[in-house]
Amino acid sequence: MRNLWILIHKYNAFFLFILFFGFSCYLVVKNNTFQRASAVNSSNELVGNAYSWINNWKSYLHLSESNARLAEENAALREQLQRFTDPDSVIRATVTDTVAKVRYHYIVARVTNNSIHQKNNYITIDKGRKHGIRKGMGVIAAKGIVGIVLNVSDNFATIQSLLHSESRISASLEDSRAFGSLVWGDNFDSRYASLRDIPNHIKVREGEHVYTSGYSLFPPGVLIGKVASAGTSGGDSFIDISVELSTPFYNLLEVYVVDDLLAEEKEALEALTDDNG
Amino acid sequence: MAKLLIYNLIRFVVLVALQVFLFKNIGYYNLATPFPYILFILLLPVGISNFLLYLIAFSTGLVVDTFYDTLGVNAAAAVALAWGRIIFLRISLQTDNYENFVTPTWGTVPFRWYFLYVLVLSLFHHSILFLLETFTFHQFHYTFIRIFLSCIFTVIVILLLSLLFYKKKQR
Numbered sequence: 024m025r026n027l028w029i030l031i032h033k034y035n036a037f038f039l040f041i042l043f044f045g046f047s048c049y050l051v052v053k054n055n056t057f058q059r060a061s062a063v064n065s066s067n068e069l070v071g072n073a074y075s076w077i078n079n080w081k082s083y084l085h086l087s088e089s090n091a092r093l094a095e096e097n098a099a100l101r102e103q104l105q106r107f108t109d110p111d112s113v114i115r116a117t118v119t120d121t122v123a124k125v126r127y128h129y130i131v132a133r134v135t136n137n138s139i140h141q142k143n144n145y146i147t148i149d150k151g152r153k154h155g156i157r158k159g160m161g162v163i164a165a166k167g168i169v170g171i172v173l174n175v176s177d178n179f180a181t182i183q184s185l186l187h188s189e190s191r192i193s194a195s196l197e198d199s200r201a202f203g204s205l206v207w208g209d210n211f212d213s214r215y216a217s218l219r220d221i222p223n224h225i226k227v228r229e230g231e232h233v234y235t236s237g238y239s240l241f242p243p244g245v246l247i248g249k250v251a252s253a254g255t256s257g258g259d260s261f262i263d264i265s266v267e268l269s270t271p272f273y274n275l276l277e278v279y280v281v282d283d284l285l286a287e288e289k290e291a292l293e294a295l296t297d298d299n300g
Numbered sequence: 301m302a303k304l305l306i307y308n309l310i311r312f313v314v315l316v317a318l319q320v321f322l323f324k325n326i327g328y329y330n331l332a333t334p335f336p337y338i339l340f341i342l343l344l345p346v347g348i349s350n351f352l353l354y355l356i357a358f359s360t361g362l363v364v365d366t367f368y369d370t371l372g373v374n375a376a377a378a379v380a381l382a383w384g385r386i387i388f389l390r391i392s393l394q395t396d397n398y399e400n401f402v403t404p405t406w407g408t409v410p411f412r413w414y415f416l417y418v419l420v421l422s423l424f425h426h427s428i429l430f431l432l433e434t435f436t437f438h439q440f441h442y443t444f445i446r447i448f449l450s451c452i453f454t455v456i457v458i459l460l461l462s463l464l465f466y467k468k469k470q471r
Contacts, residue, residue, distance in 0.1 A: 036350050040383035043354045047361070047379055050372030051432060 078137075082276065089276045096165045127242045128282040130154055135179070139213035139272045144184040146170060148278060151178045161240035161281040167270030168192065168235060168247055169278050180280075186213055186272060194218060194247050194266075195236040201225045202236040205247060205266065213272045215251060218264040225262065227253040233266050241281060304345060304401060315340045316360065320367035323457070332449035335374075336457040337364055338425050341381055342418065345401040346393070350386060357382035370433065377429035384424040388417060407467045415459070422454045423447070 031038050132154075136147035150156055152175050162169040162182050170190060173183040183190060186207050195202035196218075203220035218233060231250045237243025251267040283289075319337035327333040341357050348356075361378030365371050392413065406414050426447045434443050 036383060036386040039350055039354045040379065043358050043379040044376055044383075047358065047372045047376030048432075051370075051376060051435075052372075054371040055373070 085274065085276065092165060093277070126283065126285050128284060130156060130280040130282060132156075132180075132278055132280055134275050134278060137184075137272070137275055139184075139186055141186075143188055144186040144272075145173070146182040146184050146275070146278075148180050148182060148280070149178070150280065151176050151180050153177050155282060156180045156280050157282075159240065160283070162278050163241065163245055163281060164270050164275060164278050166246065167268060168241060168245055169270060169272075169275065171240060172280065182278075184272070185216065185268070185270070192241070192247075193236040193238040194233050196221065196225070196227065196250075197232040197234060198228060199225050202238065203261075203264075205233070214268055216248070216266050216268055218250075218266050219261065221262050221264060223260050223262055227262060227264060229253065240283060240286070242283075301401070304403070307403075308340075308344065311340050311343060312360065316363055319364060324368065328449065328453070331446055332453040333446075334450065334453040334457045335422075335426065335429070336454055336461060338378070338381055338422060338454070339418075339458050339461060341378060342385065342421060342458075343403050343405060345403055346389060347401050353382050353386070354379060373429065373432050376432055377425050380428040381421055381425040384421050388421060392417075405465070406462045414462070418458050419451075419455055422458070423451045426451045426454065 130150055132148035132150040134146055135149050136145075138144045138146075146162075146169065148162075156172060156175050158172055158175055160172040162172060168185060170182040170184040170187070172180050174181045185192065185205075188208060190207055192205045193202060194205040201221050203218050205216055205218050207216045221227065227250055229250055229252065233247045233249060235241040235243060235245040235247060246269050248266045248268040248270075251265045253265075254263040315337045319335065323334050323336060337360070340360060341353075344353060344356065357378040358375050361375030362371075364374040364378075368374060402408055404414070404417065409417075430443050430447045430450070437443075
């Protein structure tokens with residue numbers, strides 16, 4: 024014990040340094056939000072990197088699952104296609120619909136990078152300017168919507184995921200057709216988002232489907248998810264609706280970028296209204 | 301002895317005031333920001349006891365921190381500076397050559413020693429300060445440039461301040 028005291032006294036400069044420096048660092052981490060957040064998150068960053076590395080390899084293991092999903096979607100599309108082709112092989116008439124021209128064009132892309140654990144999540148896909156992708160296009164997946172194209176390079180594009188604090192998508196309810204805006208906002212769970220601005224007098228059923236309204240970049244009627252819970256907020260004139268998203272963000276493999284061929288025309292027309300207002 | 305105390309008090313008030321009111325607003329973008337208040341810690345008497353030195357350094361850092369709204373960052377850097385100072389003095393000075401309570405200013409010690417003292421210790425201080433402030437090794441080159449440029453800025457300011465109070469006759 025005595026020797027220990029002698030040691031501490033001999034190297035008191037170092038031990039006092041440890042003492043004071045440790046206390047200062049404690050103050051830093053405890054009182055400064057940035058340092059506190061990153062002290063907790065620096066481990067997260069490591070884990071996240073490891074996960075993305077593992078995911079790269081795991082995508083091979085998911086190939087069969089992904090194939091099955093694509094086949095299923097093919098079957099569904101084929102079924103829809105039957106409605107447009109005449110089943111009677113004798114007559115063989117072609118139906119050309121001259122009223123509605125094709126408005127939406129889809130570009131298939133693979134997800135090369137994805138995150139769901141951040142406050143603001145971004146997705147990278149392997150198609151870019153070369154393939155006709157432009158900033159501001161909507162992105163959907165087989166089972167729901169994904170986000171909006173944020174930046175485009177020649178061969179890649181980044182998508183502002185729906186799981187982003189700034190994302191806001193126009194959505195409507197199945198039964199009442201009432202529309203509001205879908206935001207992820209303060210959620211932390213990648214499976215849920217909330218639907219805002221639905222007035223109080225609308226009846227909302229749990230399990231009711233939520234579709235895109237067609238007012239924004241997405242084609243109308245794309246499934247977003249279903250209502251998980253609808254709470255009446257006291258005093259407020261809007262309902263709080265929690266929506267269970269149908270998009271599996273945690274294992275997103277392929278997405279479709281929506282090219283709205285009439286987008287420019289629509290925007291130009293709407294810009295006129297803004298000028299007057 | 302009382303004179304020493306008063307000199308150090310005045311130095312503390314003036315340097316900290318300069319730091320938080322003047323030098324806080326001076327900088328080259330946020331690449332070079334000077335912290336000449338460390339001159340106060342550098343100029344504490346040579347023979348000061350370790351504990352007192354740490355205590356003074358810690359409180360000085362804390363005072364600067366309250367003005368900078370970065371509780372603990374400057375305190376930690378100042379404590380690190382105090383440790384660096386103890387090591388530097390132990391290596392470079394035979395303490396019996398100097399009187400126990402001499403203030404290591406330009407006038408009392410050779411310029412080459414003084415310059416090295418200021419340069420090495422402010423580099424040490426700034427490294428700790430900026431690393432704690434960014435709190436990550438991500439984009440390390442950016443932090444490194446900040447440390448380097450700020451250090452140059454601080455050393456120049458400190459040398460200019462020392463020149464203002466340079467007294468040849470003390471030598």
